[in-house]
Amino acid sequence: MNGVLYIGGRLGKALLMVVAVLVLSFLLIHLAPGDPALLLAGEAGVDDVQFIEQLRQTMGLDKPLLQQLLIYLGNIAHLDLGYSYRNQTPVWSLIAERLPATLALMGSAFVLSSVLGVTLGVLAARARQKRHWLDGLISHGALLLYAMPSFWLAMLLILLFSVSLDWLPAFGMETVGRDFSLLDRLQHLLLPCLSLSVMFLALYIHLTRAAVLDALAQEYVRTAHAKGLHPRRILWVHVLRNALLPVVTFAGLQLGQLASVALLVEVVYSWPGIGRLMYDSLAQRDYGVLMGGFLVISMLVVGFNVLTDVLCRVLDPRIGAGGQG
Amino acid sequence: MRPFSFRRALTSVALCTALLAGQALAQPQDGGVLNLVAQPEPPSLMHGVVSHVSTQYVSGKVLQGLLTFDTDLNPKPVLAKAWTISPDGLTYTFDLQDGVHWHDGPALTADDVVFSFQTFYPEVDKRLGGIITEYVDSITAKGPLQVVFHLKKPFAPLLSALGSGLRPVVPKHLYEHTDFRNNPYNLKPVGTGPFVFVEWKRGAYIKLAKNPNYWKKGLPHLDSIIFHVIPDGSSRAAAFERNDVQVLRSGDADYADLKRLSALPNVQSSEKGWELYAGLAFLQINTRKPPLNNPKVRQAILYALNRQFIVDNIFFGSGKVAQGEFVSTTPYHDPQLPQYTYDVKKAKALIAESGVDVGAVRIRLLNGEKGGAWERLAEYTKQALQPLGFKVQVVTSDAATWFQRVSDWDFDLTYNFIFQIGDPYLTSAYLFRSDYILKTSPFANVSGYNSPEADALWSKIADTPEGPERKQLFSQLENVLNTDLPIAPIFEMRYPTLFHTQVKNLLQTATSLNEDYESVYLEAPAP
Numbered sequence: 001m002n003g004v005l006y007i008g009g010r011l012g013k014a015l016l017m018v019v020a021v022l023v024l025s026f027l028l029i030h031l032a033p034g035d036p037a038l039l040l041a042g043e044a045g046v047d048d049v050q051f052i053e054q055l056r057q058t059m060g061l062d063k064p065l066l067q068q069l070l071i072y073l074g075n076i077a078h079l080d081l082g083y084s085y086r087n088q089t090p091v092w093s094l095i096a097e098r099l100p101a102t103l104a105l106m107g108s109a110f111v112l113s114s115v116l117g118v119t120l121g122v123l124a125a126r127a128r129q130k131r132h133w134l135d136g137l138i139s140h141g142a143l144l145l146y147a148m149p150s151f152w153l154a155m156l157l158i159l160l161f162s163v164s165l166d167w168l169p170a171f172g173m174e175t176v177g178r179d180f181s182l183l184d185r186l187q188h189l190l191l192p193c194l195s196l197s198v199m200f201l202a203l204y205i206h207l208t209r210a211a212v213l214d215a216l217a218q219e220y221v222r223t224a225h226a227k228g229l230h231p232r233r234i235l236w237v238h239v240l241r242n243a244l245l246p247v248v249t250f251a252g253l254q255l256g257q258l259a260s261v262a263l264l265v266e267v268v269y270s271w272p273g274i275g276r277l278m279y280d281s282l283a284q285r286d287y288g289v290l291m292g293g294f295l296v297i298s299m300l301v302v303g304f305n306v307l308t309d310v311l312c313r314v315l316d317p318r319i320g321a322g323g324q325g
Numbered sequence: 326m327r328p329f330s331f332r333r334a335l336t337s338v339a340l341c342t343a344l345l346a347g348q349a350l351a352q353p354q355d356g357g358v359l360n361l362v363a364q365p366e367p368p369s370l371m372h373g374v375v376s377h378v379s380t381q382y383v384s385g386k387v388l389q390g391l392l393t394f395d396t397d398l399n400p401k402p403v404l405a406k407a408w409t410i411s412p413d414g415l416t417y418t419f420d421l422q423d424g425v426h427w428h429d430g431p432a433l434t435a436d437d438v439v440f441s442f443q444t445f446y447p448e449v450d451k452r453l454g455g456i457i458t459e460y461v462d463s464i465t466a467k468g469p470l471q472v473v474f475h476l477k478k479p480f481a482p483l484l485s486a487l488g489s490g491l492r493p494v495v496p497k498h499l500y501e502h503t504d505f506r507n508n509p510y511n512l513k514p515v516g517t518g519p520f521v522f523v524e525w526k527r528g529a530y531i532k533l534a535k536n537p538n539y540w541k542k543g544l545p546h547l548d549s550i551i552f553h554v555i556p557d558g559s560s561r562a563a564a565f566e567r568n569d570v571q572v573l574r575s576g577d578a579d580y581a582d583l584k585r586l587s588a589l590p591n592v593q594s595s596e597k598g599w600e601l602y603a604g605l606a607f608l609q610i611n612t613r614k615p616p617l618n619n620p621k622v623r624q625a626i627l628y629a630l631n632r633q634f635i636v637d638n639i640f641f642g643s644g645k646v647a648q649g650e651f652v653s654t655t656p657y658h659d660p661q662l663p664q665y666t667y668d669v670k671k672a673k674a675l676i677a678e679s680g681v682d683v684g685a686v687r688i689r690l691l692n693g694e695k696g697g698a699w700e701r702l703a704e705y706t707k708q709a710l711q712p713l714g715f716k717v718q719v720v721t722s723d724a725a726t727w728f729q730r731v732s733d734w735d736f737d738l739t740y741n742f743i744f745q746i747g748d749p750y751l752t753s754a755y756l757f758r759s760d761y762i763l764k765t766s767p768f769a770n771v772s773g774y775n776s777p778e779a780d781a782l783w784s785k786i787a788d789t790p791e792g793p794e795r796k797q798l799f800s801q802l803e804n805v806l807n808t809d810l811p812i813a814p815i816f817e818m819r820y821p822t823l824f825h826t827q828v829k830n831l832l833q834t835a836t837s838l839n840e841d842y843e844s845v846y847l848e849a850p851a852p
Contacts, residue, residue, distance in 0.1 A: 034725030038732055042766045048451040049765055086368055087527070088507055097527060158563050170563045176530045176551050177358065270555040272528030280366070283694075285725045 003313070010309050014302040021298040022076070022291065026069050029282075029290055036285040037061060040086055059085060059287075072291065081295070082288035084281075091292040094277060099296065101173055102273035105265070106258055108189060109196035114251060116197075117204020121247075122240060124205065125212035138205060146202035150261050154195035154268040161191060171270035192269040196262055200254060207250055211243035218242070244315055252308030256301045355546050357847035359828065360570045362561055362577050363531055363552035370525065371511035373441075373493050374449050378744075378839070381491065382574075383531055383552055385839040387428075388493035388516030391419060391438070392484065394835040396600050398655070398747060400484050401834065403841075404433065404494055404517065414479035414790045421470040425540040427496050428521045435466035440497035442474075442487065449505050452755070456486060460787075481791045482748035491746065519545035519843040528554055539843070546846035562586060571828050571847075574838055575599075575820035580641045580698050583821055591826045596819045598837030603652035603745040604818030605753075606644070608706070611737050612811050613773045615686065621679035623810040627665040628672035629709050636816050639701050643821060647814035650806045651753065651799065652745050654817070659800035662807055669712060676713055684714040691720050691736040693727030699740055706738070731767035741767055742818060749799070754783050756812060774811030 037055040041048070056062050060071065075082060081091040120138050127135035162170035169175070173188050215221065216239055224234045263275030278293035280286075313319045363383060369375040372384045391405040400408075405419040425433040443464045447454035460480040465473050474483070486492070494517070499510050514522050517540065520533035531552040535545055553570060555561045558579045564570045565578070565586060578586055587594035608626070616622045632646040651658040676683055688710075692703040700721065707717040717738075722730065730736055746752050755761045759780050761770040782802040789795040822838065824831055827848045834840055 032726070033729055034723070035729045035732075038765070039725055039728055042728055042732070042768075049763065051451070052765060088369070088509075088512055094527065101528075155559055158560065163563050163566050166567070170567055170569060171555050171560055172529060172553065174529075176532065176553070177549070267557050268560055270529070270553065270557070270560060272526065272554070276528055276556065283724055284368075 006313065007306070007310060010306045014306050017302050018295070018298050019073070021302075022073070022295060023069065025294040026072060026291060027065070029285075029287060030065055030068070032285075034285045035061075036085070036287060039285055055085075076295070081292040084286055084289045086281075086284050086286045087289070091288045094289055095274065095292050095296055098272060098274045098277045101271060102259075102262065102266075102275065104173075104185075104189060105192055105196060105271055105273055106255075106262055108193045109200070109262075110251075110255070110258060112193060113197035113200035114204055114247075117201045118208045118240075118244075118247060120201075121205045121208020122212050122235065122243075124209045125216065126235060128209070128213060129216060135209075139209065142202040142205040145198040146206075148198060150195050150199060151264040151268055153198060154191070154265055157191045157195060158268070173272055192265050192271050195268070196258070196265045199261065200258065203250070203254070204247065207247050208243065211246050212239055215239045215243040241315060245312055248308050248311050248315065252305040255304045256297075259297050259301065353546050353829065353844065353846040354848060355846070356548050357546075359547050359550045359572075359842070359845065359847060361550060361552050361572050362564070362570050362574070363554050364556070364561065364574075364577055366528065366554045366556075367531075369511045370514045370522065370531070371508075372491065373445065373495050374506055374508075374511050376450070376491055381839040383533075384493070384514050384516070385518075385836075386520040386533055386550060386841050387514045387518045387522055388495075389518050389841055390491070390493045391487055393840065394601050394747070396597065396835050398600060398835055404438075408484075414481075415476045417474040417476070417483060418467075419472045419474075421472070422540060423470060425517050426538060427498075427517055428515045428536060429496075429499075431496075431498055432469075433494070433517050434469045435472045436469075437494050437497045438472045439464050439466050440501060441492075441495040445495045445500060445505060446492060450492070452751070453486060453492065456480065456751075478788055479790050480787060481789065481795060482750050482787075485747035486751055518841045520547075520550055520841070523549070530554060541843060544843045545841075546844065547842065550842065558582070565592075565823065568825055571825045572831065572838075573823040575643065575818075575822060578823065580643055583641060583643070583823070586823050587821070592823055593826050594821050594823050595832055596821050598822060598832035598834065599820040600654065601747055601835035602820070603655050603747075604742050604820070605647060605650075605652055605745060606740065606742040606815045606818055607647070608813040608815055609731070609736070609739045609741045609767075610772055610811060610813060611734060613734070614737050616679070616681040616683045617688070617737060619679045619681050620809055621675045622681055622683060623813065624665065624808075625672040625675035625679070625713060626710065626715075627810060627813040628668050628675065629713055630706065630813070630815070631667040631709065632815055633667065635702060635705065639698050639705060640816070641698075643819045644816035645819060647816050649803050650757075650812070650814055651749050651803055652817050655745060655747070655749075656796070657745075657749050657799045657803075659803050661800075662803055665813075672713055682714075684716050687716045687718050688737045689720050690717050691722065691727060691730055691739040693722065693731075693739065694724045702740060706740075728767060731771055732769075733764055734771055734773065736771075739767075740815075743768060750783065750787055757806060758783055770811075772811035774809065776805065776809060779805050779809070 037052050037059060041052045041055060060068055072082070081095070084091050084094055087094055124135045124138040127138070158170050161168045168191055169188050173185065175184050178184060221234060221239060224238055259275065262273065263279055265271065266273045266276045267279070274293055274296060278290055281289035281293065363379060365379050367375070367377060367379040367383055369380055370384045372381040372388065389403050391403060392400045393403050395401050404422055404425065406422045408417060408419045410417055419438070421433065421435060421438065427433060442457065447457050460476050460478060462475045462477045467473055496515055499515055500508055512525065519536050519539045521536045523532040523534045525531045533550045535548050539545060553564070555564055561570070561573065562578050562582050565573050566589060573586070586592065610617050610623055612618055636642065636644045636646055648664065649658050649662040690703055690706060692700060703719045707719050710717050731739055731741070743752060743756065755769055756772070757770060757774055757779055759770065759775040762773055762775065763769045779802060782798055782805065786795060786798045786802065789798060822832065829846050829848055830844045831837060833844070
């Protein structure tokens with residue numbers, strides 16, 4: 001029962017957080033200069049003052065800002081994300097079209113960076129204990145990866161693997177005109193996923209290494225050794241479980257950052273994800289799509305944080321006990 | 326008689342074979358996929374509604390206009406197979422091609438043309454609408470394949486206004502009684518062109534396929550055209566290098582990358598095929614703001630800018646120093662127009678003559694997000710105007726902010742460019758006419774230029790038929806504008822197109838890249 005209350009409380013806070021993000025984003029983008037009606041009319045080559053005014057009315061931009069905000073929140077409550085006048089399409093369908101690409105990119109990069117990062121971090125910590133050169137290799141390698149900007153690395157990977165070696169495609173998510181093939185999708189995903197994950201991989205390595213080293217110095221580890229447990233079991237079961245707490249917390253925080261770096265990777269690889277949709281919408285002041293993008297990204301980040309909170313509680317049942325959160 | 330020589334016979338056979346093979350290669354080959362870049366991704370796929378070049382590039386293959394223009398700007402038939410103009414210039418009769426069908430089945434008739442120019446364009450295109458209201462008395466169908474425009478008074482640029490890929494004929498059966506701007510067919514266009522729309526996966530690609538029932542038998546040659554959305558310039562260059570895309574338009578690659586890419590094997594570069602667009606880059610001056618309200622100060626600014634340096638070092642040769650307000654490759658420019666040759670001394674003398682303290686107020690040079698070269702141009706301008714005593718501040722903003730600020734006249738100086746598109750009356754005029762001092766677009770008269778003399782000349786030009794008198798009026802007008810300088814012409818834009826040599830027949834008309842590609846083919850197309 002305690003656990004249910006804990007998760008309920010977390011979800012309630014998460015909902016409040018999403019609303020706060022929406023309100024803040026709404027105010028911020030409406031305060032920025034740039035008139036969507038003027039831009040839309042300009043693209044159509046229209047010089048008609050009346051038409052622009054009519055467009056503002058249709059978009060609801062002639063109303064006071066607060067009223068616009070309340071209308072928007074009301075629509076969201078009815079699961080209506082609005083309409084993109086620039087794309088002549090409901091916002092939800094635009095986002096639904098792009099969401100799978102973003103989830104595939106972010107999901108694969110997250111799995112790759114966290115699983116590989118934790119593994120290498122543990123290996124580095126163990127090597128450190130044994131004063132083995134592997135620790136230096138992994139730690140310095142991670143530092144090198146961390147120092148490389150993602151968009152730069154992305155460009156280099158394209159030049160090497162696509163232009164020079166011709167092993168992998170240079171852009172897009174699929175070979176256009178070819179029937180669906182998992183291999184083709186994976187080939188397209190490989191470079192964007194690598195570019196997006198390296199920075200986070202480096203962070204996971206360092207975080208895990210430090211946490212494992214810290215845990216290895218705890219008394220329960222000595223006790224476990226004294227009890228005659230196999231060192232591998234001690235490391236991968238007892239030590240890692242305790243060392244994972246800061247790593248899982250970081251994973252929750254990382255998702256927001258991952259979304260912002262994904263934008264750069266999406267641009268370089270022409271990956272048709274939400275980040276690029278939002279970027280284009282910002283340039284066009286397509287408020288509806290931009291807000292829809294904020295909503296989805298904030299829900300993903302907040303939802304993932306709730307998940308990591310729950311996971312932390314599983315790893316360490318003391319967390320959240322007695323109504324603490 | 327010469328004795329038989331085995332060697333001579335062999336040589337003759339080899340020669341004949343080579344000749345035949347050469348002929349076979351010169352024959353257009355059917356099949357293959359042409360991969361192009363859609364940059365930026367078009368907002369709509371109906372260029373009758375959205376006149377954005379990115380839209381024209383895609384939908385120009387699907388929808389067609391009455392006529393187009395060759396590289397010397399002479400009209401050429403498309404959907405109109407012939408036309409006549411009455412001697413008084415008041416009646417234009419267009420005969421339409423026979424056997425043309427819309428992609429969804431119905432035949433193209435004169436009613437479609439009448440609907441397009443009588444109902445559709447006056448609503449979606451206020452500039453053309455204004456011209457039609459002022460000059461056109463009636464548009465009528467004479468039978469299924471003839472359309473007659475009766476004019477109230479002569480209007481010389483009518484063919485330019487009706488023709489070109491800018492204003493395609495619209496399918497009446499799909500647009501009549503609908504909200505034209507939000508018609509669903511703007512996103513899945515139905516036309517008469519050689520390619521039919523197949524799919525638009527936003528953010529990824531747009532696919533067109535061969536129209537099997539195209540009205541010109543045996544055409545088009547290509548099986549399909551795919552426009553890839555590739556937002557990053559370096560990635561576009563990499564895709565071109567790999568031959569994943571076969572054509573890069575001007576602007577698709579960074580100016581700094583052009584030299585390297587054009588030197589690749591099997592790559593050709595050409596500046597042909599943009600003759601109708603005739604782009605002019607200029608410094609827009611807000612003539613309301615002191616000290617810029619003084620014509621001498623504006624002239625001094627133009628003298629102080631080394632425009633050859635700008636072309637050579639900032640735009641890497643993709644241009645030619647502007648010689649006036651009208652582009653020099655078009656017949657509307659006066660070759661005798663006095664030139665503002667780079668001369669800092671003269672610029673300083675003009676400032677002294679004006680008696681204005683140009684350093685008294687800070688000048689804001691609003692820099693929009695048009696790409697690296699334009700940012701460098703803004704920085705160069707700041708440096709070039711400093712010796713004259715100007716205090717210039719470069720204010721950089723994103724494209725949307727730039728658009729709003731310039732439209733709202735909230736700038737002192739800014740760089741902009743327009744496509745002259747044939748007759749300047751249809752395009753450039755809006756930068757100068759006082760009835761276009763509007764807060765609607767950066768392409769209106771945002772300089773606030775108000776000259777009754779220039780206004781009167783614009784009106785006369787519209788009413789005067791093509792000929793020496795009209796040319797003389799254009800010359801007079803260009804001289805007035807060149808003295809008043811509400812805009813300072815910087816350079817005529819050149820548009821190098823890079824393409825792999827396997828792409829044939831690409832640059833054939835004055836709007837080549839936005840044409841319908843009916844005769845474009847790939848040499849040795851991939852299966």
